[in-house]
Amino acid sequence: MSPSLAENLLDWYQDHARSLPWRDNPDPYNVWIAEIMLQQTRVETVLPYYDRWMTQFPALDSLAQATQQEVLSAWEGLGYYSRARNLHRAAQIVMDELDGKFPQDVKSLRRLPGIGRYTAGAIASIAFGLDEPALDGNIRRVFSRVFDVRHLARSKESEAQLWQLAASHLPAGRAGEYNQALMDLGSLICTPREPDCSACPLNKHCQAYFLGVQAERPLRPERKSLPHHIVGSAIIERAGQVLIAQRPQDGLLGGLWEFPGGKIEPGEDIAAGLKREICEELGVEIEIGPAYGVYQHAYTHFRVTLHAFLCQLDGRQPQNLYHTSLAWTEIPSLVDYPMGKIDRQISNALIDLPRSLAPEI
């Protein structure tokens, strides 16, 4: 009798498993942090963040006791910041409501914020040794090829079929290894472009390879083009300090700090639009000074071109009409506030070129 899919896979994994820090000691906390960081994020990107995180927040209690600003600063640059806010909240829930005991089954894991179907299965199988499936992007691709799934990727039909496949081939008692082996296989061999089918331990099982259609699986839906927004931002300076604002908790870059401003309406003059935004957000008129750079950035669902300006207030105090909070800060202290990429670039420019704030000096 020829070896099963799981047998071939696990044999391969024994020799080819990647050495990763969270695999050294796969306790629930380590696996949880790694799984959240790895959501929609490459392993190479995660590695330095994971190491710093474990130094700063070595266990559940230290994470629960940290401030949200500390957590967001540790996360800065990783993106999808709700992951960090949810990790922090979940750590506090476990400490305060669950007596410090991390949930140990899929159903209770999924009650924690930020843990969905995939992550619950991953933690349950890897950290607790339970026979649970975990379907991520790699495993979707592997199974879409091995079983020649012809439904459109992410459709209801393909999701149902793939979760069924992920569950139906689990080797009893070795689900954690199996799930990780599938992910390593997807990452190393069964790659999105030019999979290395000749080196694949599953090529004898692979229907797409047999049919020569592996490059066309999974079946991808068409993508829409991204909208492009023009944004104005005000670097409001007063007595050697600049005004920064903390974004609302929900939505884009929630909880991070920014230079206030906003979207310019189509056809609107940039300076006029920036004055309007500042008036809406801070209830004050500004005088717009020298331009301070044009910044291009692509988010997941839109692109922006951001125009920054050095600005002065009209003498009145800004009111907080939109943000979580406002702060006046010395320029060197901007490093202490978590920010998204563009505002970090602006901050770094200010730190590197402080004289440009006071060109008369």
Added chain:
DNA sequence: CAAACGTGGAC
């Protein structure tokens, strides 16, 4: 349930 949610790297 379609849309929102970041960023960096490969081609």
Added chain:
DNA sequence: TGTCCAAGTTT
């Protein structure tokens, strides 16, 4: 240079 992609979750 623009597009695609990468260990998903939430609303």
